[in-house]
Amino acid sequence: MTDHVLVERPEAYPGVQVIRFNRPDKKNAITRDMYAKMTAALTVAGSDPAIRATAFLGTEGCFSAGNDMNDFLAFAMGGSMGGEVLDFLRALASATKPVVSGVDGLAIGIGTTIHLHCDLTVASARSVFKTPFVDLALVPEAASSLIAPRIMGHQRAFALLAAGEPLEPAAALQAGLIWKVVDENAVEEETLSLTGRLAKKPPEALRIARDLIRGDRNDVLARIDEEAEHFAAQLKSAEARAAFEAFMRR
Numbered sequence: 001m002t003d004h005v006l007v008e009r010p011e012a013y014p015g016v017q018v019i020r021f022n023r024p025d026k027k028n029a030i031t032r033d034m035y036a037k038m039t040a041a042l043t044v045a046g047s048d049p050a051i052r053a054t055a056f057l058g059t060e061g062c063f064s065a066g067n068d069m070n071d072f073l074a075f076a077m078g079g080s081m082g083g084e085v086l087d088f089l090r091a092l093a094s095a096t097k098p099v100v101s102g103v104d105g106l107a108i109g110i111g112t113t114i115h116l117h118c119d120l121t122v123a124s125a126r127s128v129f130k131t132p133f134v135d136l137a138l139v140p141e142a143a144s145s146l147i148a149p150r151i152m153g154h155q156r157a158f159a160l161l162a163a164g165e166p167l168e169p170a171a172a173l174q175a176g177l178i179w180k181v182v183d184e185n186a187v188e189e190e191t192l193s194l195t196g197r198l199a200k201k202p203p204e205a206l207r208i209a210r211d212l213i214r215g216d217r218n219d220v221l222a223r224i225d226e227e228a229e230h231f232a233a234q235l236k237s238a239e240a241r242a243a244f245e246a247f248m249r250r
């Protein structure tokens with residue numbers, strides 16, 4: 001496993017597990033190894049009573065540029081995509097403890113859709129949320145095609161997920177994708193203190209409250225699988241391969 005994802009338990013925030021993207025030279029693009037490490041961390045969080053809440057963070061100016069394009073291209077060329085992405089999405093959607101995220105800067109593809117599974121997201125004013133799925137000849141993932149229209153309505157979900165329109169923080173706030181906009185220097189502190197406050201709450205009451213608010217997850221898990229079938233088929237398409245090659249050549 002690489003250190004492109006760091007899993008930390010900051011002493012100053014008891015009960016908090018931090019999953020931090022740490023591949024800034026590649027805009028925190030997510031590789032199969034990174035997904036696997038995040039899945040492992042979420043699994044530990046589910047079973048370790050010492051972890052009461054998890055926070056996702058990126059690096060300065062970049063949350064994540066989404067899935068690694070080299071992995072997409074390798075799959076398009078006949079390689080194996082592996083189950084790491086799906087395992088991660090299922091683990092995230094099944095998390096039983098609060099998940100918080102802090103965004104400063106770019107949040108592309110899964111770097112945006114991940115927040116649909118977070119309970120609270122803090123973002124800096126210079127953040128931008130964008131999912132260029134269709135431009136890459138791909139389709140929405142992470143059950144975003146189900147959750148986004150529910151929280152923001154058809155038109156905003158379509159603009160984000162199908163038209164690939166960027167969503168600025170103020171619009172993301174209004175759309176219900178994020179909870180709070182803060183100064184870029186305050187993202188980390190705000191995210192950790194928020195997660196730390198959740199970690200101090202009575203865990204069973206918080207679990208029940210969260211379950212009630214999130215509702216039944218079976219439809220979310222089923223939509224993750226349904227999207228994944230289309231996604232895998234599109235990944236093999238000539239139009240997707242052309243889009244990945246264009247990114248590599250740019």
Ligand SMILES: C/C=C/C(=O)SCCNC(=O)CCNC(=O)[C@H](O)C(C)(C)COP(=O)(O)OP(=O)(O)OC[C@H]1O[C@@H](n2cnc3c(N)ncnc32)[C@H](O)[C@@H]1OP(=O)(O)O
Pocket residue numbers: 025026027029030065066067068069070085106108109110111132133136141247
């Ligand atoms: C299941 C999940 C699905 C999805 O997540 S779909 C979404 C997939 N992601 C994308 O389509 C984003 C692709 N990246 C970009 O469009 C751009 O990048 C950015 C807008 C994110 C940033 O642009 P700029 O600020 O000009 O930086 P730069 O020079 O393009 O990138 C710096 C280095 O980062 C690498 N990189 C950026 N994104 C990815 C990626 N997604 N996969 C692999 N590498 C990436 C580049 O290649 C380059 O690297 P080098 O310096 O060696 O040339």
